[in-house]
Amino acid sequence: MTQDVVGTAPADLVRTDRVAGRLYTDPELFELEMTRIFERSWIWVAHDSELPKPGSFKSTHVGRQPVIVTRDRKGTVRTLLNRCRHRGASVCEKPSGQVNGFTCPYHAWSYGLDGSLRGVPYPDGYEGVLEKRDLSLRRLRTESYGGMIFATLDEGAEPLEDFLGDARLWIDRFMKQGGGYPIKVLGRHRFTFRGNWKIQLENTTDGYHFPIVHRSWMASVDAETADMMSFMTDPECTTHDLGHGHSVMQMVPEHSDLDADDGSEPLQARFDELVAELSRSIDPPGVRKVVRAMHGTGFNLNLFPNVSMSAAFFRVLRPISVGETQIEHIAIGPDGPPELDAVNRARLRIHEHFQGPFGFGTPDDAEGWDRVQRGAGAAPEMPIMVNRGLAREKPSPEGWPTGHVTDETGMRAAYGRWKAMMGDD
Template structure:
């Protein structure tokens, strides 16, 4: 792959199908995009005590997030320095030591090698050289990101203007507290990971792909937020630097998001209980913020879900759906959140999964090379200095901008390394 390949494959108004179908491009993305970017690996609240850990992947690499004895968060490659065995096999747990199941090499939660069985037989004198590989890790208000980029920009610089939206999402929770609940739902689709990214800031698809969700809302006389004419709404989409994207639906729902919520199971008693306690104004907390934020390349805030995009193969993606709780709010809020988020996951998400798979099948047609991304061109001016572009939610500016960032990453590979 030459340096200019992606200038051809990603053009201002169209992108080439190979981005979604070429296994070699996919393999290159796992390093140039995923390993070289800050990726979300977990939330600090998931590992409150020393030794707590959880596993995930970063660009196909098995990764381990641990809480060290000093209270600090470590992000490590879950790969034994000996033969390469994945050391921690569970999704989560607590361990004073990580013992490789193959030959018994033993590591601390900080990744330091502390024991090799039958050490007299082993020539290794410097255990420090045989630690678990380490990623650069940083937290922003509890959200842990990690990267293998040899010289990453600081996390807060990388977040840039997206910090404002992230702060808004966090600060709507009493005490600024939010935490993923338990374990995620794992949904897979037979399509490229970028299809979920294209969809995340796509304000037009809701009218068509989610038509059934909108009319399901009509059955019970509720105007879901997606039922509007997307071309005449004050809702805004924004393309931010580094491929981040925002869809702000709040201007379109001045009455607040709870007013657009359908009759989810057990809504009424919990709603009445909140009202009786004088907490009726907190009901909007039971729905999402209506501020969809996508932090390129793997974290999407939608509803009260953290949607983590996990590429598996060029035509296979796993979505981790983590429902977040509001620990500082009355219990009824989380009880409502559980049923509220099921609503879209059951009656909306299946549409998206189906569209992703339909697109992937269609992109298999070699004679039709290009994907049109021209809607809304020319891009209206945003904040040129900050590199942001704003427009109506029907504009494809966010997709154009994230793909331009993607092309830069692919054309100019950053060095990656384990610490």
């Protein structure tokens, strides 16, 4: 158990029950990950609600490459490389907004919302040497499912729906937390931690750490919420390997499909005032749907390699270097009539309590991730173990490899995909 994983090729560094410790610390491996994984995978870039009308845009990254996600005049969502075709300057530095197009601040080359080159100052110097139609901003393949927008630098990548595979069922379920309404982004915050991106990727479907790392949060909530999250010994709480590196961890199975409600579960007493406020304008079944979904869904869905749909928020990771990762937490809520403003205010307070920068969950998680990175630098011959629950893993009726919620099934799923992509020359 103290021997490192045998082999030097990237694909040799992953076994079923362990991975080489240098997966967290080797700069050369990190560079390969950026080209073989982040430039070949479908990368989540936006939610549909962030681009509400033509001219809406959002700046983000695909791997380490800066991009702009826009909705053009025809309503088509585009992902454009944020690099002027003239001398390489970025054409947009704002995180989001509403524009008619993009103009490079260096020499004022201007581009449409679809990336086409519209204008060049003093064009007489370009007679016979420039064709505007040949110099659009580079467009990335962009596809969406369930309001989740993905882009890829690989023109030969499989269709998005094939890439998502059986995860589509869980995306559909996640979107039901709008209580009959679509969901929308409510707000976000970003932070960086001093660790490798895969440390965070592992965390989302790691139920084993929850009562240990988050015991201060457990002590801060009401008894009903704490009881709902007491999943450590419940055999019905499981983690599924969904294929393609994706996995789902069910902490509260009875909330996995929010439409499956026989009416017997009482609404939490902490929401009594909210129920009374909503009942003045919404019928009882509608109130029950939105209030029952206040904590989101009962599962965390991990979509390899960069986004998770975690209970009631999106968590997005962006690798910066082998030892630094940016995390974005995005709060979501129902997109409906003004009466739901009270619901979204309450959802934001719940989000802040755990995921927020001054909440209980995020600082504790980030401390754990930092420690893993520091410790991984010691005894480089020692592997990282991902063998919990391996002997009791069984196929579900759907054929998904399935373990207990505390097992490392999700990590094995992600590293299986990592191994396949890193070994693809």
